Amino acid sequence: MKTISKSKLKSQLLEFLRLVESGEEIIVTDRGKPVVKISRYGDSPTTEELFGEMRGKVQYFEDLTTPTTDEWGEL
Template sequence: MFMEPITLSKTELEERLLEICTIIEETGRELIVTDNGKPVLKIVPYKKKGTVDEIFGKYYGKLVIHEDINTPTIDEWDDV
């Protein structure tokens, strides 16, 4: 689900900084800060990097390798 970024001028950001920070934290939306109507900054929520187990854990025990994964693949290039 894509959420449109919030766009504010530098002045509006200065006036509403705490409110906007809370919105970004809670919704994950990005913020585009403008100066004289032109985008100058993009503020994005911080995302914690996942561990290997968090990212690939659902695949443990489901991947089947039918040969030694360290086998050279030179023979494959001879066919090209």
């Protein structure tokens, strides 16, 4: 991961964008503090890709919208 100042980024933006296109990530700093991370854009994973392993493993035991006053009792 490469770190550069805002002023250097401004003067050499196209060069750094080419680095990002090739897969490099860049941290942009302002007075030595990191302010922006530039990385290559990626497609978001589908729901199936994220949760496919869980299919059939999740169980629901009660209605989540029912009041819980019986469980906690009246105050």
